[in-house]
Amino acid sequence: MTAVIRSVTNASPVNQAISVQGLHKFYGSFEVLKGINFDAAEGEVISILGASGSGKSTFLRCLNLLEMPSAGHLRIFGEQVNLKPGEVNLRIGDRKQIDRLRTQVAMVFQNFCLWSHMTILQNLIEAPVHVQRRNKAEVREEAEAMLERVGLQDRANYYPAQLSGGQQQRAAIARALVMKPRVLLFDEPTSALDPELVGEVLKVMRDLAAEGRTMLIVTHEMAFARDVSSRILFLEKGQVGAEGSPSELFGGGVSERFDQFVSRFNEG
């Protein structure tokens, strides 16, 4: 309840989902992120593009604090995330706040990372029941409905190792959705998949985007980024290299660097 009240009272008029200011991240003496400012409004689908090493995954992982930033401010639905100064990186100021916000900002990983000791259905109901403390029977029903949505209703009692990569990733997306998050983070969700399995995962993501869900996607799928996103964030060497709608950016001429990146991609 407090979460709802706070986010209502603090919310800025544009329904800001995530806001980042002056985000820096160091690995040792290497600066991966060099002061990024970024806002995502509710309902936006933002693709984060960039060459490998540009800091795009690190950036995404800073948004739910799987990676601790070295400096900067983070607001999630208007709520300032409590960060304390540390030696190199900031430190978590309020564990409970982070745990609560993480159920609101769900993440889908490159390697699926389903819990190997649980069935698919158990994977789905784990966080809603044990973190969000929702009623198990209700969650179970929702989980089953969610599995049906991603086409895995007949795999509920299978273990992750028994599924293909594409099925595992769809299950991982379902696991994120059952928490009823307000934002979905995707960290290269199709990069670990065999080419013939990429389509089934992208289809699920397209459907989610069409529903008006707020999504931030680190991806190498150029066609997907162009067709599905409402905005592109192009990172280059830890900075925002270009930002804009897909039609602007892919039309060319906005950013020389971005054009180079895309043409290199099309060659490769």
Next chain:
Amino acid sequence: MIDWSFLIEVLQKLLAGLPLTLQLTGFSLLIGFILAVIVAAAAASRIRVFRWVANCHVELFRGTPLLVQIFLIYYGLGQIPELRQSFLWPFLREPYWCAVLALALNTSAYTAEIIRGAVQAVPAGEIEAARACGMSGFLLRRRIIWPIALRQGLPVYGSEIILMIKGTSLASIITLNEVTGIAYKLISSTYRIFEVFIVTGALYLLVTALTGLAISLIERRLNVHHAYRRT
């Protein structure tokens, strides 16, 4: 010819020592496991002194023979006058508790290593996924880390249990009448070394085989996902 009636007689006498063998195993495994959890936690601690103490514990009890440990505890501790005065003496003067203590300390060193390895082998991605779902602290350990570690560590721990069952035979040296202790006595009264030890060996084999079976049944129950692993 095989003297079946003698073998059966030996078996009956040895069976009288089986409860003690199992008791020694059970107690020392229980105490050893609790100790091992503490040692493994200390080994993973951020505090350097804890890590150092834990490493010393493991090195010391893994690096010296169990028999020497039993001797040191049974004969050695009694040499310390302060200990003889203390409340521990009623326990430490009993060979039974000395054997339990030695076995427990010994297994705690190995078990601590098994626990450390099993926890380290939990895939980082699965822990990260749990964190990303809002899990932390005890919940994260109870629901994700420990269950996965249990599945990683159980096969190795099964071997440790079997080693302990066999290890209790050393307690016979300090006068305990467990299976091997009884076998010794039978030999000194019958001089039929070969037959007595054959039956003794067979009895241990039966117990360890049953234990192995029990472990693999538990593994099977817990490891369904590995049993059907696709390649």
